[in-house]
Amino acid sequence: xxxxxxxxxxxxxxxxxxxxxxxxxxxxxxxxxxxxxxxxxxxxxxxxxxxxxxxxxxxxxxxxxxxxxxxxxxxxxxxxxxxxxxxxxxxxxxxxxxxxxxxxxxxxxxxxxxxxxxxxxxxxxxxxxxxxxxxxxxxxxxxxxxxxxxxxxxxxxxxxxxxxxxxxxxxxxxxxxxxxxxxxxxxxxxxxxxxxxxxxxxxxxxxxxxxxxxxxxxxxxxxxxxxxxxxxxxxxxxxxxxxxxxxxxxxxxxxxxxxxxxxxxxxxxxxxxxxxxxxxxxxxxxxxxxxxxxxxxxxxxxxxxx
Amino acid sequence: xxxxxxxxxxxxxxxxxxxxxxxxxxxxxxxxxxxxxxxxxxxxxxxxxxxxxxxxxxxxxxxxxxxxxxxxxxxxxxxxxxxxxxxxxxxxxxxxxxxxxxxxxxxxxxxxxxxxxxxxxxxxxxxxxxxxxxxxxxxxxxxxxxxxxxxxxxxxxxxxxxxxxxxxxxxxxxxxxxxxxxxxxxxxxxxxxxxxxxxxxxxxxxxxxxxxxxxxxxxxxxxxxxxxxxxxxxxxxxxxxxxxxxxxxxxxxxxxxxxxxxxxxxxxxxxxxxxxxxxxxxxxxxxxxxxxxxxxxxxxxxxxxx
Numbered sequence: 001x002x003x004x005x006x007x008x009x010x011x012x013x014x015x016x017x018x019x020x021x022x023x024x025x026x027x028x029x030x031x032x033x034x035x036x037x038x039x040x041x042x043x044x045x046x047x048x049x050x051x052x053x054x055x056x057x058x059x060x061x062x063x064x065x066x067x068x069x070x071x072x073x074x075x076x077x078x079x080x081x082x083x084x085x086x087x088x089x090x091x092x093x094x095x096x097x098x099x100x101x102x103x104x105x106x107x108x109x110x111x112x113x114x115x116x117x118x119x120x121x122x123x124x125x126x127x128x129x130x131x132x133x134x135x136x137x138x139x140x141x142x143x144x145x146x147x148x149x150x151x152x153x154x155x156x157x158x159x160x161x162x163x164x165x166x167x168x169x170x171x172x173x174x175x176x177x178x179x180x181x182x183x184x185x186x187x188x189x190x191x192x193x194x195x196x197x198x199x200x201x202x203x204x205x206x207x208x209x210x211x212x213x214x215x216x217x218x219x220x221x222x223x224x225x226x227x228x229x230x231x232x233x234x235x236x237x238x239x240x241x242x243x244x245x246x247x248x249x250x251x252x253x254x255x256x257x258x259x260x261x262x263x264x265x266x267x268x269x270x271x272x273x274x275x276x277x278x279x280x281x282x283x284x285x286x287x288x289x290x291x292x293x294x295x296x297x298x299x300x301x302x303x304x305x306x
Numbered sequence: 307x308x309x310x311x312x313x314x315x316x317x318x319x320x321x322x323x324x325x326x327x328x329x330x331x332x333x334x335x336x337x338x339x340x341x342x343x344x345x346x347x348x349x350x351x352x353x354x355x356x357x358x359x360x361x362x363x364x365x366x367x368x369x370x371x372x373x374x375x376x377x378x379x380x381x382x383x384x385x386x387x388x389x390x391x392x393x394x395x396x397x398x399x400x401x402x403x404x405x406x407x408x409x410x411x412x413x414x415x416x417x418x419x420x421x422x423x424x425x426x427x428x429x430x431x432x433x434x435x436x437x438x439x440x441x442x443x444x445x446x447x448x449x450x451x452x453x454x455x456x457x458x459x460x461x462x463x464x465x466x467x468x469x470x471x472x473x474x475x476x477x478x479x480x481x482x483x484x485x486x487x488x489x490x491x492x493x494x495x496x497x498x499x500x501x502x503x504x505x506x507x508x509x510x511x512x513x514x515x516x517x518x519x520x521x522x523x524x525x526x527x528x529x530x531x532x533x534x535x536x537x538x539x540x541x542x543x544x545x546x547x548x549x550x551x552x553x554x555x556x557x558x559x560x561x562x563x564x565x566x567x568x569x570x571x572x573x574x575x576x577x578x579x580x581x582x583x584x585x586x587x588x589x590x591x592x593x594x595x596x597x598x599x600x601x602x603x604x605x606x607x608x609x610x611x612x
Contacts, residue, residue, distance in 0.1 A: 032602060039600030053359060131601075169475055261596050266584075268605040273579055278572075290567050294345030295437075296338055299574040 006037050009136045012075070014109060017136045021111060024128045035128055038135035044257065045077070045134045046244055049159035050144045051152050056165045057191040060227035061236070062142045068237045069140045070107045076140045077133040080112040081126050081155060109133065123154035124267035127260075156184055158260045160253060161243045163236070165189045166205075168197035186220065187239050193224035193232065218246050277306060312343050315442050318381070320415060323442045327417060330434045341434055344441035350563065351383070351440045352550055355465035356450045357458050362471045363497040366533035367542070368448045374543045375446045376413045382446045383439040386418040387432050387461055415439065429460035430573035433566075462490055464566045466559060467549045469542070471495045472511075474503035492526065493545050499530035499538065524552050583612060 008016035020038075023031035048065070050058045059080065066076040113126055130141055143159055145152040156162045164185035188205050190198050202222050209220045221239045225232030247253040282302055289298050314322035326344075329337035354371070356364045365386065372382040419432055436447055449465055451458040462468045470491035494511055496504050508528050515526045527545045531538030553559040588608055595604050 036600050036602040039602065041597055127601075258596055261601060262592055264601045265592060265596065265604050265608070268601060269583070269608050270576075270580055272605065272609055273583055274576055277575070277579055286568055286571060290564055290571065291347055294342050295433075295567060295570045295574055296342040296345065298571050299578065302571070302575050303578055 003037075005034065006135075009038065009132065012136050017109065017132060018111075020132045021129050024132060025113070025125055027125075031128075035131055038131055040135060043134050043137070045130070045138050045141045047130065047141045047143060047159040047161070048240055049156045049162045050142060050165055051146075051156055051162065052165035052189075053167070053170065054146050056167050056170075057227040058144050058146075058165050061165060061189070061191060061225065061233070062144045064227060064230055064233040065237060065240075066108045066140075066142060068233065074107075074139040075137055076108050076142065077130075077138045078108065078110045078142045078144065079126055079129055079133075080110070080144045081122060081152075082112065082146050109138065123158065124264065124271065126155055127158060127264045127267070153184070154263075158263065160247060160256065161186050161240050163187045163189055163240070165191050166201065167192045168195045168201055170201060186218065186243050187236070188220060188222040189225050189232075189236060190222065191225045191227050194226050194229075198224055217250065218243065281305070309343075311340065312441075315344065315438065318442050323415065323438060324417075326438045327435050330438060331419070331431055333431075337434075341437055344437060346441060349440050349443070351436070351444050351447045353436065353447045353449060353465040353467070354546055355462045355468045356448060356471055357462055357468065358471035358495075359473070359476065362473050362476075363533040364450050364471050367471060367495070367497060367531065367539070368450045370533060370536055370539040371543060371546075372414045372446075372448060374539065380445040381413055381415075381443055382448065383415045383417070383436075383444045384448045384450065385432055385435055385439075386416070386450045387428060387458075415444065429464065430570065430577065432461055433464060433570045433573070459490070460569075464569065466553060466562065467492050467546050469493045469495055469546070471497050472507065473498045474501045474507055476507060492524065492549050493542070494526060494528040495531050495538075495542060496528065497531045497533050500532050500535075504530055523556065524549065587611070 005016055005020060009020055020031075020034055023034055025031070050062055052058055062078050062080075066078055069076045111129060113122065113129065126143060130143075133141060143155055145155050162185050164187070166189065168190060170190075188209075190201055190205075192198075202224065205222050209222075213219045223232055223236045223239055225236055227233070247256070282305055285302060285305065286298070289301065292298075293301070311322055311326060315326055326337075326340055329340055331337070356368055358364055368384050368386075372384055375382045417435060419428065419435065432449060436449075439447060447465075449461055451461050468491050470493070472495065474496060476496075494515075496507055496511075498504075508530065511528050515528075519525045529538055529542045529545055531542055533539070553562070588611055591608060591611065592604070595607065598604075599607070
């Protein structure tokens with residue numbers, strides 16, 4: 001079955017792709033073996049990350065951008081990652097909403113991902129899903145995340161172009177500083193720019209970026225958009241294309257992708273090591289001894305069992 | 307030196323506490339040994355977590371609450387965790403602002419924490435810092451986090467009472483669903499309630515909680531506050547105290563704390579395993595082979611070296 005599935009994926013069957021992603025997400029051995037067969041260092045999609053606060057309109061922007069790439073002849077995948085949904089299943093709702101709108105468009109593939117447990121590893125899973133889509137000939141991948149936590153930063157570190165989506169209410173400079181992700185953004189978007197305060201925010205961001213723009217070759221653009229009306233999407237599309245050209249001409253893209261692959265390998269290795277370590281016997285020992293000695297002593301005891 | 311430092315910490319010396327936290331944060335062997343000596347299953351502080359979007363006023367609320375506990379005779383620690391700051395050092399700015407305001411108050415201890423690398427482990431570090439403060443006789447710990455990512459969820463899973471701080475602009479129910487953390491919140495706060503929309507948001511949250519409140523013994527309160535004027539802080543304080551009584555009477559608190567200790571042990575063990583695995587030789591092998599084979603094959607090769 002493995003071989004024929006690989007063939008179907010390479011032929012671009014959406015059904016085979018969906019099946020492969022399920023195998024990969026569930027982390028069964030079959031999924032792991034499949035990833036090994038699918039990997040091809042030559043087939044790399046261009047990856048764009050959209051991040052920012054909840055409700056900033058990232059999904060709509062992703063959809064708008066995907067449509068522009070599709071119109072330019074590219075196969076586009078949208079991967080929507082919601083690290084907070086173990087508690088609500090929130091990604092499922094979003095998934096259904098989005099699927100309804102783009103349903104039947106065979107050139108745009110949409111997938112929502114959420115942590116099913118508290119185990120993390122979401123960044124590694126989204127990397128696995130990206131590999132499947134690359135094998136299926138997708139040329140552009142849009143990774144959309146909610147929030148500004150560590151998982152999002154990990155995912156944004158693994159894309160080629162990072163777009164930070166804000167809204168006029170995102171407020172003053174100090175808050176932006178706190179958002180942290182500002183340091184890894186390549187393009188800034190102020191979405192919902194029909195609302196008051198968008199001009200003020202744009203100026204504030206541009207001021208904040210002055211120093212950085214003086215030092216770097218890439219001048220960080222700030223784009224005003226209105227995702228619901230589609231205004232500004234073409235300009236954002238142009239900015240992303242320019243950034244792609246910049247990365248390719250400067251050679252930065254190669255180094256970035258090597259780093260990304262290294263992180264991916266580390267995540268796989270670390271996951272395997274943990275799975276191998278936490279045998280039922282060690283879990284039992286932990287259950288029995290917790291609270292009876294300090295966490296440090298108990299850790300030592302557990303490590304000695306290995 | 308170790309023994310006398312332990313004594314000074316137990317005696318409540320702020321200077322010794324600060325020194326111990328630095329040792330613990332830097333993860334030197336001395337810090338690990340110290341934690342083992344400091345651990346006392348009997349001395350547990352009551353832990354409150356404040357979380358919510360950036361700019362919601364959590365720091366000011368934390369300060370207001372800390373003052374109320376101090377006035378009630380308790381020693382209070384505020385731990386401010388900012389997982390996004392590897393990129394900005396944002397926590398440092400916040401730290402300085404807050405320190406200036408509470409400087410000289412020997413009953414309130416404030417510490418900001420940020421990831422210095424991309425390694426994560428911030429939840430484990432905040433647990434270590436909490437242990438130090440507990441050993442120094444702190445009875446109440448307020449853990450404040452920015453954002454709604456995995457690190458924040460991990461930290462909120464490790465407190466006794468989780469307070470979700472929103473602002474009137476936090477918007478409609480769908481966004482709340484997406485915020486995810488709603489499922490682990492014990493108390494909801496709408497801060498900056500002098501701004502328009504706070505009544506509407508309160509109603510929306512209460513509607514959303516109806517089903518949950520029908521099933522649970524603890525009725526999730528929604529409190530309006532205005533942190534800058536101090537309005538509503540006393541009510542929030544009462545809610546937290548009621549929740550503490552509820553947890554103690556129902557016995558839930560014991561089970562929660564066992565789970566917390568188990569997670570802490572696991573984090574220590576996993577960290578140690580990773581440190582032991584990634585020798586310079588394996589890092590070299592990764593550097594040499596990355597991109598030449600699939601991430602899965604390379605992982606297998608690396609795991610075989612162990």
